[in-house]
Amino acid sequence: MTLFVKYLHITAVALTGLTLGAQASQAPQHIDVKQFSRKVEDVVVPLPNEVFGALNKLGSVNWKDYVRSNRGNNFTERPRIALILGSVIADGFIAVQAKDAPAVKDIGQRVLTLSKAIGVGNSITPHAKAIIESADKNKWDNVRAELDRTQNSVQQAMNEVHDQQLSQLVSLGGWLRGTEVLTSVVTKNFSAGGAELLHQPDLLTYFQDKLQAMPEFNMQLLKDIHGALVEVKPLIDVGSQHISPESVRKINEITTRLDSAIVTKE
Amino acid sequence: MKRSLKSFVGRSLFVGLFFGAFLGARASVDDAQSFALQAAEPYVKEGFQVREDYWGGDLGIGEKKAVRQQLFKGNEYWFWMGTEVERAKVSVHVYDSEGKLAEQTDGWEKGHFAAAHIIPKATGSYFIIVAVEESAEERTHWALVYGFR
Numbered sequence: 001m002t003l004f005v006k007y008l009h010i011t012a013v014a015l016t017g018l019t020l021g022a023q024a025s026q027a028p029q030h031i032d033v034k035q036f037s038r039k040v041e042d043v044v045v046p047l048p049n050e051v052f053g054a055l056n057k058l059g060s061v062n063w064k065d066y067v068r069s070n071r072g073n074n075f076t077e078r079p080r081i082a083l084i085l086g087s088v089i090a091d092g093f094i095a096v097q098a099k100d101a102p103a104v105k106d107i108g109q110r111v112l113t114l115s116k117a118i119g120v121g122n123s124i125t126p127h128a129k130a131i132i133e134s135a136d137k138n139k140w141d142n143v144r145a146e147l148d149r150t151q152n153s154v155q156q157a158m159n160e161v162h163d164q165q166l167s168q169l170v171s172l173g174g175w176l177r178g179t180e181v182l183t184s185v186v187t188k189n190f191s192a193g194g195a196e197l198l199h200q201p202d203l204l205t206y207f208q209d210k211l212q213a214m215p216e217f218n219m220q221l222l223k224d225i226h227g228a229l230v231e232v233k234p235l236i237d238v239g240s241q242h243i244s245p246e247s248v249r250k251i252n253e254i255t256t257r258l259d260s261a262i263v264t265k266e
Numbered sequence: 267m268k269r270s271l272k273s274f275v276g277r278s279l280f281v282g283l284f285f286g287a288f289l290g291a292r293a294s295v296d297d298a299q300s301f302a303l304q305a306a307e308p309y310v311k312e313g314f315q316v317r318e319d320y321w322g323g324d325l326g327i328g329e330k331k332a333v334r335q336q337l338f339k340g341n342e343y344w345f346w347m348g349t350e351v352e353r354a355k356v357s358v359h360v361y362d363s364e365g366k367l368a369e370q371t372d373g374w375e376k377g378h379f380a381a382a383h384i385i386p387k388a389t390g391s392y393f394i395i396v397a398v399e400e401s402a403e404e405r406t407h408w409a410l411v412y413g414f415r
Contacts, residue, residue: 025357025375025399033365033393036332044319046336050414054340054389144315152318196339202391203336 043206045171047151048178049093049144051197055185056097058193063098066181067091069106075265078118079217082166083262085114085154086173092131092147094181096140104135104143111150118166120157127153165217168210172225173262175207180259183252190245198251201237204229220266228254294350295322299409301348305379306411309344314413322409325398332393333410337386345412347380347396354401356408358382361393368392 055061068091075081088110095103108131115124127150134142151174155167179198186194211226232254235247299320306316321333337343347358358380362368370383386392398406 027357027359027367027369027395029367031361031365031367031393031395033332033361033363036393042321042333044317044321044335044412046338047317049315050338050341053414054338057340141315148315148318193339196389199389200336202334 043203045175045203045206047093047148048090048174048181049096049147051178051182052093052097054197055182055194058191059189061097061185063094064100066094066184067098067100067103069095069103069110075117075263077219078163078166079169079214079219079222080262081114081118082158082169083173083176083221085111085118086151086170086175087177087259087262088114089147089151089170090174090177090181092150093144093178096143096147099138099140101135101138105132108132108135115154118154118158119161120154123153123157124150165210165214168207172207172210175203176225176255176258176262180252180255183248183255186248187245187252190248192242195243195245195248198236198243198248199238201233204233204236208233221261224261225258228258295324295407295409297350298322298348298407299411301350301378302346302409302411303348305346305348305381306344306413309346309413313415314342314344315415316411316413320409320411321396322407324405324407325396326405327398327401330395330397331408332395334391334393335412337384337389337392339386339389341414342385343383343412343414345382345384345394345410347408347410349378349398349401349406349408351401351403351406352378354378354403354406355399356380356406357397357399358410359395360384361395362388363391363393365393 052061052063075084088107092104092107092111095107108128111131112121112124112128115121115128127146130146131143131150134140134146151170155170158164158167158170182194182197186197208226208229211222211229214222232251235251236243299322302320303316306314310316323331325331345358345360347356349356354377355375356378357375359367359373360369360382368384368386370385373382374380382394384392394410396408396410398408
């Protein structure tokens with residue numbers, strides 16, 4: 001055992017002991033949330049598999065029906081490539097749910113190609129390799145973690161060259177694809193619990209704000225996405241009410257339309 | 267305030283380096299994040315996927331900061347907070363969108379580590395309130411990571 005591995009084990013053991021002997025301070029049972037900003041910033045956008053994991057617990061899903069690995073034609077517009085990249089990473093999570101190793105490997109290659117096209121290929125090469133190797137060994141947890149690292153590295157590389165907006169489009173692309181699949185699964189076999197997973201009004205506001213702050217990307221596609229988010233908002237921002245089957249179906253139509261528009265040249 | 271990390275292993279290595287050689291160097295949010303990850307480490311073995319993204323910043327003593335996060339009913343979440351200021355005491359608690367305490371009772375605080383556990387009763391936005399309760403520093407770096415299963 002190397003010294004480093006020993007160190008990690010000691011740390012883990014120490015922290016396990018620490019959690020057993022520690023208790024949280026008495027927290028107030030209620031806080032006035034109005035004192036905190038209602039503005040949604042510094043959002044960590046959930047990974048598609050956070051939603052898929054919750055969906056799985058409601059009943060079995062035939063994830064193979066949703067696997068695809070043929071996305072991303074030859075585009076040159078960087079905002080579009082960023083959206084496709086997010087969408088392809090989401091496809092990676094779907095392929096992991098389906099335990100489809102060939103699709104995962106293909107997606108790993110595709111992520112690398114798209115990253116190169118957008119100028120951040122160098123930081124993605126080791127992740128793409130790790131995705132492919134882990135898929136070969138059916139180590140699905142490793143693939144999931146590596147897909148998260150891939151998205152994070154892409155976004156970090158973009159942020160380093162002040163392309164934060166492209167970074168946000170990667171998140172948006174993933175969210176759109178995740179929502180398309182979520183609504184498709186719930187439309188096929190409706191449950192109130194499945195529909196409730198769409199209750200994400202703050203995230204929607206976050207994406208709307210980000211899109212509005214991208215005037216330099218004068219693309220019809222981004223305007224269409226913004227318009228679609230405006231359409232979706234009242235369908236999911238229902239407070240304590242249930243999201244209806246009709247709303248789920250409508251959101252599925254909208255996100256499917258956008259998914260197609262992302263890979264359609266204007 | 268939102269940050270990113272390179273990789274869990276990379277950060278774990280960084281923690282090792284930190285203990286070995288970095289104690290006297292200038293502290294940063296990245297250091298705080300290494301400690302937050304250290305708190306998360308035992309939970310990875312229990313099947314929690316720790317996100318690469320994290321939140322961070324600095325707070326004065328008694329100061330609180332809220333971050334909002336979308337959580338999904340059906341999942342289970344832990345939020346881990348850390349700071350590199352060893353004699354500091356930090357806390358983290360989770361509230362629902364109405365401001366009602368929503369965490370499980372097995373959250374914990376131990377000096378410069380703290381953690382909160384939530385099994386959401388509803389899908390939606392939650393407030394995660396972080397605070398520096400005590401510290402030898404005027405401003406204390408903090409970082410918050412989360413994991414789910």
